[in-house]
Amino acid sequence: MPSANIIQLRQLLAERFPGLRTRADELSGARHAAWPTGLAQLDEPLRGGLPKGALVEVVAEQRVSGSALMMTALIHRALGENKFVAVIDGQDSLDVTHLGEDLSRLLWVRCRSTDEALKAADLLLRDGNLPLVLLDLVSNPAAQLRKIPATTWYRFQRLMEQTSAVCVVMTPRVMVAPAQVRVTLRSRFSLSALEREPQELLRELKMEISEARRFGDELESKSA
């Protein structure tokens, strides 16, 4: 139990510096609201969906693991709910012709390098206007991804905490240390998948979900 002086000091700091995070805030245990994705294997383990105001990392380590399929599903879901969506396309690879006719609520940022994508993400997260921000780095060269300083993700996490947006970072390997939720895609589709319905494929997506109870904790794994 902290002493009265410590409590007083924390209150004083909170008044003087409203943006300051203190350990007391983290221990409050208040969980952010969630955004249901419509993917049962994601929403059920996460008790409602992707957490708002936190980073979510989707790791696609294997080829043909369904990361583009999942991203498209998230975009559809958000557009279907009349939400604004920003897609920061790290390697200008999004196939928009299969996203539907009305894309008037989609902001597509076509980047050519990881640096550009990170700067764009920084601007959009600071803006705080868009409820869903997707940062796709799956196709970016490994050499560029290795150069991302770890502090970048912590900065993004801090920005996210001030919003109620959902930010999904799609990566080819684990790299977003402060992610509240990490989804590792374990599927491996074959050529026959091209003839099947996307909904059917989405139901078959295998995911390993790790969730931190609170910021700074180790992620706990669950499989779905």
Next chain:
Amino acid sequence: MFAVIFIPNFSLQSVLRHEPESRGKAVALVDPGMPKPAIVQLTSAARVQGVCEGLTASQATARCAELIIKPRSRAQEESATEVLLQTAYAFSPNIESTAAGVCTMELKGLGLEARGETVDQWAGKIIEVLGQFYLEAKVGFGATPELALLAARSANPILTLQSEQRKNDSAAAIVESFPVSSLEPSPEILEILQRWGICTIGELLALGKDNLAERLGPAAVELFHRVSPDSPRPLKLIAPAEEFSEQMEFEHEIETTEPLLFALRRFTEQLSRRLELIYLVVAEFHLQLGLASGAKYEHVFKIPAPTGKIAILFRMLQTHLETVRADSPITSLRLAARPAKPEAQQFGLFESTLRDPNQFAETLARLTAFIGSENVGTPQLIPSYKPDSFRMTVPEFENSSRQRETKAGRSENSIGLQLRRFRPPLASHIEFREGKPALLRNQVFTGPIVEMRGPFFSSGNWWDSGRWAREEWDVETSDGSLFRIFRSPDGCFVGGVYD
């Protein structure tokens, strides 16, 4: 009863309006339009140093080394006149643009007494508002417009020549003490009166109207009418132009953004305050930069959520100007605002709109600045069978209808896994055996193709120069990757990878 707002040294104040820090310094205004350019107006600090009207710039600087010489600017006088009239119009609907820096207002029907407000308090508010626009004004009240003007010229900063019968005597005494030059007689008449030793209006009136008319003609009668409380002339009423602009011609050519932003900040403040005075906000800015080459750079800023907040408006201009490159220096600046009524918006529980459209517009401008307008926006599909056909459009999220039915959803031809496209398609070497792709070699993968679907033929635009044709396959390579490959007249390519 009439009121006159009088701005002394109007031309000089117009020029110094955007440099208020110079008002306490020795500054003189030279009119370059005169046959022999000379000082026409000057600050009191310059007068103390011995500078006076009529001197040439070199004569004046000989008397005062620190003297700042400014050229007269018609454009800035126009802007100051707009400010004066719009301010006056905010206080009375009956206004007259009497002369440069002089605005006459009629007090009839304003109901100041009913509001429990004295004319001094009312005039104090006018002076305060004009002070926000860096214009020092004097206000005079009188029974006629001429008397009010006389009062305004002698005010410090407010003077009332009472019109009530019981105070007529004291009003007449004040008027009679004014110098005869305040009636603005013609130079010839003024010279004659001075030779006669007539210095004040009282001395002029003592000569008698008929005697004076006999010797000096109808012009002298006009002087009598100006001080008569019984002959008010009707005002030539005007409505101020609904144009809100600020402009400036730079003495020195501008090559960097700092001085430009400094001036723009002032302009934004002024325009925002002018609109605030009439309960409006800025809906659109029209920026015009005059270049030394004679060309003009123009840009229209549509404010997504009309606002009067200076910081937001200025940031929008600043973000844009950071990306502007002109081929020659800037010589003039003009910023015009289109007003709109402030919108009161209440967010619904299930509506999704941008929380801060202006912030989003700025973010978009920043994104566009470093990634390029062709790479930021909303995709719009082109009705064509040509693969990857779309165009980028400027997002208009703030205009997005809140209640519309969404059409977003999977398109009919969407089936299977999604493609991650290579833009441009990746040039590859594809080895064909019996007409079928068997081996793939490119930067991404080199190896055998183990399974495939296709070929799928497509072509289009055969009627114009954009003719295209391709033969496509979906292939699975030995490492388990799924590619879309195609053969066209230009060669073999990988269009993307399925994921």
